[in-house]
Amino acid sequence: MTAYAPLLRVENLSIGFTNNGRLSPTLQNVSFSIGRGELVAVVGESGSGKSITALSVLRLLSSPPAVYSNGHIYFHHNNGEPADLLQYTQQQMEALRGNRISMIFQEPMSSLNPVHTCGNQVMEALQQHHRLSNEAARDKTLDLFNQVQLPTPERIFNSYPHQLSGGQKQRVMIAMAMCTEPALLICDEPTTALDVTVQKNILQLIRQLQQHQNMGVLFITHDLAVVSEIADSIVVLYKGKIVEQGPARQLLQNPQHPYTRALLACRPALHPKGERLPVVADFLTVTSDGELVEKTNTPPLHPAVAAVEAAPAAHNTPLVSVKNLNVWFPVSKNWLGKPLQYTKAVNDVSFDVMVGETLGLVGESGCGKTTLGRALLRLVQPTSGEIYFKGRDMVQMPPNELKALRKDVQIIFQDPFSSLNPRITIGDAIAEPLKVHGIGKNDAERKERVMDLLRKVNLLPEHYNRYPHAFSGGQRQRIVIARALALEPSFVICDESVSALDVSVQAQVLNLLNDLKQAFGFTAIFISHDLAVVKYISDRIMVMNKGRIEEIGDAAQIYHHPQSSYTQRLIEAIPQIRL
Structure with a gap:
């Protein structure tokens, strides 16, 4: 940090939310500062107050119910005196937002307007704060798209958000945030659920832009490995309170608080x-x-991991055999409706899944992982090929037989909230497949079975009558796991089941999956873009790239000694805490 006043100084900030006349504290006496050219990371689990801290700086919390009960947020304007943003009028804040202070939100798809092109949205942000002609704004936007390393800026300019990949949408958001050359950039989980390679590029881009413009950055995340790559200082939040803060390297090498050590x-x-x-x-x-x-007798902070772990027990009998599977989607047709060109999401894929094993399936977004998983369950119609389940070809199976087979093959989706009906209780959601397949003599017997499932996934029987919105992300993931296992399937596909969870909640869900696999004895395909997670949970790993299999083999061997250059690149991109 420089010798003069910090760019942003938060002093004893306390925020609460009113509910039925009662004030519930969310942030309590939070204090930290950010200097020009400094990147400060705020880390913690969901519910720790990270996003509330970020939104409070821009005064984006609705008041009421939000109440700023104590503290100050000082922002240093150019060469002027620091000003307390909590004393600013709404008009003053509107002039500041997107101009001197910009923000990149976690989910670019919900932040970008789906009915306007990406170029027009960046132009609008530019012209909101600067008097530029349409031509000048367009030229500036294209220049920004070049700066954030978007391919074919002209095409991106005229594209709608749904036509871009997740990483490209995030780069558009970065260009929009940077278009006014702000003094302070706030990044709220900008790389959560992105592929490791895309994540690495986004982190490098933010760091380069920050250093080039001597900009202060407030970086919100739950991932300490991500933080170690870019942060100058770290602030650790736990349930609205700062439990530890300091220089990044010092804090990661010698964490003082047990919560930091746990993360x-x-x-x-x-x-x-x-x-x-x-x-x-x-x-x-x-x-x-x-x-x-x-607590006493806590686990070691940095356990030594063997370079090559013990090989898993051999599995000799295939439960699922895939032969020359293709899933192609037409992208252009002639005037008669005949496809002229295809996207080959799954292209001539063959492999076996052995009884009792967990096969990890990894690759970047768009490689065909999810399409392959859904094709195996016949949720997507294969173009050609064979899928044998217990010796029977599911591709040629008539609808009535396929319906009967549904109870034996299940999927756990990436986003549990969107896969649960918000209008029915979680007890009814778990009981529904039991009712559909005629399991249980009556509703009372099915309810008792659901209660037992809730206990198995470490939820409480009294949760039966609650609705999905009443649960945290980790709890909702447990609910959809219970629903998938209600029919005691022999084959389960986990599609990015832990990708957006905090590291501690992720650990709980992975432990749960291991416990349930032993209890129920199912075979699984675990789909993820995170090779570190896949290596931990899987017996073998299969790497996909552009619809094809790059390599397949023992999990530890693939992770520690990858043969494919593509797999090597994925592993090199995994964030590491460098001590």
Whole structure:
């Protein structure tokens, strides 16, 4: 940091939310500062107050119900005196937002307007704060698209958000945030659920732009490995309070608080397959008056992992055999409706899944992972090829037989909230497949079975009558796991089931999946873009690239000794905490 006043200084900020006349505290006496040219990361689990902190700087919290009960947010304007943003009028804040302070939100698809082209949206942001002609704004937008390394800027300019990949949409958001050359950039989980290679590029881009413009950056994330790549300083939040802060390297090398140590130790990359992942509850407990107390005999902070782990037990009998599978989607047709060109999402793929094994399926977005998974369950119609399940070809199976087979093959989707009906209770959601397939003599017997499933996934029986919105992301993931296992299937596909979860919640879900696999004995395909997670959970790994299989083999061997240059690039892109 420089010797003069910091760019942003947050002092004793406390924020609460009113509900039925009662004020619930969310942030409590939060203090930190960001200097020009400095990147400060705020880390913590969901519900710790990270996003509330980011939104409060731009005064984007609706008041009421939000109440700024205490503190100051000082922003240093150019060469003027620091100003308390909490004293600004709405008009003053509107002039500041997107101009001197910009923000990149977590989900670019919901932040971009779907009915306007990407170029027009960036032009609008430019012309909102600068008097530019349409031609000048267009030239500036194209220049920004070049700066953020978007391919074919002219095409991107005229494209709608749904026509771009996740990484491209995030780059458009970065261009929009940077178009006014802000003094402070706020990034709220900008790389969550992105592929590791795209994530690495986005992080490098943010760092380059920050250094080039001597800009302050407030970076919100739950991933300490991501933070270690780019942060100068780290602020650790737990339930609305700062438990630790300091220079990034010092804090990661020698964390003082048990919560920070827990976040560091939960990462699957540190642990061999089969070893139970530590969770936050293994490191600390909360007393009745809300104080955090460190437990004794906590797990090691940086456990040594063998270079090559023990090979899994051999599986000799295929449960699923895939032969020359193709799933092609037409992208252009002639005037008679005959396809002229195809997107080959799955292109001549062959492999076996052995009884009792977990096969990891990895690759970047667009490689065909999800399409392959859905084709195996006949949720997507294959173009050609064969899918044998227990020796029977599912592709040629008549509809009535396929329907009967549904109870034996299940899928756990990436987003549990969108796969649950918000209008029915979670008890009814889990009981529904039991009712459809005629399992259980009556509703009372089915309810008892659902109660048992809730206990198995570490939820409570009293959760039966609650609706999906009443649960956290990790709890909703447990609910959809319980629903998938209600029919006791022999084959389960997990499609990015932990990709958007906090590292500690991710550890809980991975432990749960291992426990349930032992209890139910199912065979699984685990789809993810995170090779570290796949290595931990899987017996074998299959790497996909552009619809084809790059390589397949023992999980530890693929992770530690990849043969394909594509797999090597995926592994090199995994964020590492460098001590």
